[in-house]
Amino acid sequence: MLATIPVLVIVAVLVFLLLRITPGDPAAILAGDAASTEQIEGIRKTLGLDQPLPVQFGIWALQMVQGDLGESYYYKVRVTELIAQRIEATFSLALVTIVVAVLISVPLGVIAAWRFGGWFDRFLMGFSVFGFSVPVFIVGYLLVWLVSLKLGWLPVQGYKRIDAGLWPWIQHLVLPAITLSVIYIALIARVTRASVLEALGEDYIRTARAKGLPESRVLIKHALANAAVPIVTVIGIGIALLIGGVVVTESVYAIPGLGRLTVDAVLARDFPTIQGLILFFSLIYVGVNLLVDLSYVVFDPRIRY
Amino acid sequence: MSDADTPVLEVRNLTVALPQDGDRRNAVSGVSFTVKRGEIVCLVGESGSGKSVIAQAIMGLLPKTLPVASGEVLLEGEDVTKVPTERLRQLRCASMSMIFQEPMTALNPVMTCGEQIDEVLREHTALSPAERRAKTIDIFTEVALPDPERIVGSYPHQLSGGQRQRIMIAMALVLEPALLIADEPTTALDVTTQAQILELVRDLQRRHGMGVLFITHDFGVVADIAHRVAVLRLGTLVEMGDKNTVLKNPQHEYTIMLIGAVPTLKPHGRAVPADAPLVLETRQLAKTYSDRGWFSRRGEVHAADDVTLEIRRGQTLGIVGESGSGKSTVARCIVRLIDPTRGEIRIHGEDIARKPMRALREVRRKVQIVFQDPYRSLNPRRTVGEAIIEGPLNYGLPRAEALERARKLMELVRMDPAVLERYPHQFSGGQRQRICIARALAMEPELLVADEAVSALDVSVQAQVLALLEEIRERFNLAMLFITHDLRVAAQVCDRVAVMSKGKVVEYGEANEVFLRPSHEYTKALFAAAPGRDFVFGAG
Numbered sequence: 001m002l003a004t005i006p007v008l009v010i011v012a013v014l015v016f017l018l019l020r021i022t023p024g025d026p027a028a029i030l031a032g033d034a035a036s037t038e039q040i041e042g043i044r045k046t047l048g049l050d051q052p053l054p055v056q057f058g059i060w061a062l063q064m065v066q067g068d069l070g071e072s073y074y075y076k077v078r079v080t081e082l083i084a085q086r087i088e089a090t091f092s093l094a095l096v097t098i099v100v101a102v103l104i105s106v107p108l109g110v111i112a113a114w115r116f117g118g119w120f121d122r123f124l125m126g127f128s129v130f131g132f133s134v135p136v137f138i139v140g141y142l143l144v145w146l147v148s149l150k151l152g153w154l155p156v157q158g159y160k161r162i163d164a165g166l167w168p169w170i171q172h173l174v175l176p177a178i179t180l181s182v183i184y185i186a187l188i189a190r191v192t193r194a195s196v197l198e199a200l201g202e203d204y205i206r207t208a209r210a211k212g213l214p215e216s217r218v219l220i221k222h223a224l225a226n227a228a229v230p231i232v233t234v235i236g237i238g239i240a241l242l243i244g245g246v247v248v249t250e251s252v253y254a255i256p257g258l259g260r261l262t263v264d265a266v267l268a269r270d271f272p273t274i275q276g277l278i279l280f281f282s283l284i285y286v287g288v289n290l291l292v293d294l295s296y297v298v299f300d301p302r303i304r305y
Numbered sequence: 306m307s308d309a310d311t312p313v314l315e316v317r318n319l320t321v322a323l324p325q326d327g328d329r330r331n332a333v334s335g336v337s338f339t340v341k342r343g344e345i346v347c348l349v350g351e352s353g354s355g356k357s358v359i360a361q362a363i364m365g366l367l368p369k370t371l372p373v374a375s376g377e378v379l380l381e382g383e384d385v386t387k388v389p390t391e392r393l394r395q396l397r398c399a400s401m402s403m404i405f406q407e408p409m410t411a412l413n414p415v416m417t418c419g420e421q422i423d424e425v426l427r428e429h430t431a432l433s434p435a436e437r438r439a440k441t442i443d444i445f446t447e448v449a450l451p452d453p454e455r456i457v458g459s460y461p462h463q464l465s466g467g468q469r470q471r472i473m474i475a476m477a478l479v480l481e482p483a484l485l486i487a488d489e490p491t492t493a494l495d496v497t498t499q500a501q502i503l504e505l506v507r508d509l510q511r512r513h514g515m516g517v518l519f520i521t522h523d524f525g526v527v528a529d530i531a532h533r534v535a536v537l538r539l540g541t542l543v544e545m546g547d548k549n550t551v552l553k554n555p556q557h558e559y560t561i562m563l564i565g566a567v568p569t570l571k572p573h574g575r576a577v578p579a580d581a582p583l584v585l586e587t588r589q590l591a592k593t594y595s596d597r598g599w600f601s602r603r604g605e606v607h608a609a610d611d612v613t614l615e616i617r618r619g620q621t622l623g624i625v626g627e628s629g630s631g632k633s634t635v636a637r638c639i640v641r642l643i644d645p646t647r648g649e650i651r652i653h654g655e656d657i658a659r660k661p662m663r664a665l666r667e668v669r670r671k672v673q674i675v676f677q678d679p680y681r682s683l684n685p686r687r688t689v690g691e692a693i694i695e696g697p698l699n700y701g702l703p704r705a706e707a708l709e710r711a712r713k714l715m716e717l718v719r720m721d722p723a724v725l726e727r728y729p730h731q732f733s734g735g736q737r738q739r740i741c742i743a744r745a746l747a748m749e750p751e752l753l754v755a756d757e758a759v760s761a762l763d764v765s766v767q768a769q770v771l772a773l774l775e776e777i778r779e780r781f782n783l784a785m786l787f788i789t790h791d792l793r794v795a796a797q798v799c800d801r802v803a804v805m806s807k808g809k810v811v812e813y814g815e816a817n818e819v820f821l822r823p824s825h826e827y828t829k830a831l832f833a834a835a836p837g838r839d840f841v842f843g844a845g
Contacts, residue, residue: 001630212396221413
């Protein structure tokens with residue numbers, strides 16, 4: 001649990017250094033094409049980029065431990081405020097995606113394991129290869145073309161905040177969520193299938209059948225309950241990857257979330273914003289992993305920390 | 306349907322097919338027998354005899370690859386091989402119940418014991434939650450579980466093996482079925498626990514007047530519990546009759562062979578050379594495990610404590626004990642697979658207890674071990690020839706000579722040297738254990754440690770491997786350390802015996818003394834619990 005702190009420190013140092021060794025000068029970009037060398041120099045001074053690297057890092061680190069991620073060069077507002085503005089869209093998308101993925105993939109995986117080797121199992125295995133190999137943007141554009149342009153059922157792109165009403169919020173999230181969930185459905189369904197299949201071979205399944213339980217109860221209460229730990233692990237990894245993966249989807253669907261913010265910040269060489277976002281992503285990553293570890297205790301009483 | 310005269314179970318001409326590539330046409334062919342109300346019928350056979358297949362056929366639990374080809378299984382007059390799935394589900398647990406061999410794995414590990422009984426009641430009765438709980442506690446009390454109120458909320462891993470088997474029995478009997486099928490229910494248990502569970506089954510059977518089909522490979526258990534006995538061999542019933550008739554006057558040659566192979570409880574009484582040089586001495590050997598959790602410190606476990614033993618050349622020392630007694634810990638310390646916490650291990654007078662791993666090279670050659678499970682102790686991806694010569698090659702023997710040695714050893718363990726090219730999965734359990742012995746001998750050891758080396762084998766194979774080990778000990782004048790939980794096996798091979806309990810040696814002496822005049826309470830309890838102790842088996 002205390003391991004989270006060194007992880008965050010290492011991320012902070014790496015991000016800071018990487019940004020400064022990659023080409024691209026934020027001062028030059030801010031000043032525009034027509035600016036003179038003196039103007040650029042002036043901007044560099046105001047931003048504090050003329051200081052030696054250790055001093056720059058020291059200032060940033062000191063702000064950071066006080067919970068301040070600095071001010072964006074480009075938007076001229078606090079980075080924490082920027083993240084706060086964009087977080088709802090990203091979290092809505094991630095949440096709907098993972099809920100859709102789990103609701104679809106877990107039952108699919110269980111049925112495939114139950115009918116191991118049958119047509120359904122083979123279909124699911126085929127689908128998961130498809131899900132793994134088709135790039136997100138292809139699925140995205142295909143869905144937009146079919147559902148929004150041809151059939152006109154859903155809006156093409158954009159985002160409506162949840163306080164504008166549940167229905168518009170959902171309407172705008174359905175397509176991006178399905179797009180994003182394809183790969184997670186493939187991943188979680190495969191892990192569920194393998195894990196349930198293993199559990200079905202155990203002695204306690206034979207016991208459950210010998211007790212005269214209906215097959216549905218054998219599958220859910222006995223097989224799935226024992227298969228939960230690997231499934232929860234992969235769902236956790238899924239959530240963490242999703243937060244990072246929204247960069248592409250938010251671009252395709254023009255959703256003003258953290259993914260779009262990241263792309264814009266990188267293009268503008270907006271150092272404080274990039275640093276802040278990456279630190280924030282890694283914090284979520286570490287946090288989700290911690291929650292997954294702690295959840296094992298609930299799913300398997302034999303695990304104790 | 307059922308009246309007093311209808312047998313609880315009648316199996317008529319049951320044939321269960323094997324898949325095309327099986328080693329015989331049918332897993333079970335043309336088996337017929339009955340179990341009457343209030344009767345315990347023992348189905349005896351070695352592994353592969355089809356006894357578990359019969360049990361599963363009755364319960365309708367056979368996998369799809371093993372279909373019932375013909376015959377009838379009448380449960381109180383109703384043919385369960387032909388009823389619809391839904392009817393079969395209703396019959397399970399209510400009219401026929403089954404308990405299994407492995408209490409460690411037969412219970413769902415993520416469900417409390419109470420819940421596992423509760424779902425049976427919820428499925429088969431219309432009782433209210435409070436009534437179900439009361440019934441669960443009643444049945445836990447009846448199977449003599451301590452503190453039933455607490456065990457209702459316990460998970461299986463918090464209970465001992467014996468307690469888990471009691472939970473299984475409670476689950477099987479909570480609806481008072483007419484038939485109980487017990488598939489080797491005590492095989493995985495310690496001998497004292499086994500005696501208690503057998504007593505419990507007999508007691509419950511009498512009280513409820515059930516018919517019991519008891520499956521076992523152990524004639525000691527048969528002698529203790531059966532009314533009638535059916536002997537199975539390769540899927541056919543070779544002999545069936547009253548217990549005393551079958552055990553004392555077996556007719557079929559296979560039954561005669563099986564009963565003859567059961568080792569007696571009488572020690573062999575061979576003269577032991579008392580002045581032969583000492584090969585192994587341990588002094589106050591101890592192994593302590595300290596178990597520390599992340600947030601809690603959970604005390605220490607003394608797996609072995611103050612163990613002082615010696616073995617001379619040409620002698621076999623047996624360490625006898627139940628699971629958790631520390632017998633395997635001692636064996637593993639002596640071979641230095643684990644590091645002892647305290648004490649000395651002297652091989653030819655040289656203390657190796659604290660030698661660093663690098664310095665153990667010469668000792669490793671002198672001390673070899675054969676493990677319990679021949680299925681898992683050979684690398685499945687190497688030929689048996691490679692497995693045997695790996696050690697000698699590692700000690701510098703040229704390949705040609707090592708192979709020559711392997712061929713000689715294969716002959717010694719009565720196997721064809723031509724099979725050195727084959728892989729372990731192509732052999733039976735007994736053959737694999739012979740290969741393991743040949744592998745150990747290839748190192749030309751002075752001390753051979755056999756850690757439950759015959760425990761996983763069928764009784765007829767066990768007798769052969771024991772004879773082989775005895776022959777080898779005599780021929781090479783080896784010192785042998787024989788770890789076993791089986792008193793009968795110990796009586797056959799050991800010159801001296803150490804009885805271990807809870808990490809300590811409680812009795813240590815000549816086999817004759819220990820077996821014929823045990824002095825410690827624990828040793829006496831062990832002998833009292835040995836199944837079939839009043840029955841004289843085998844040659845003795």
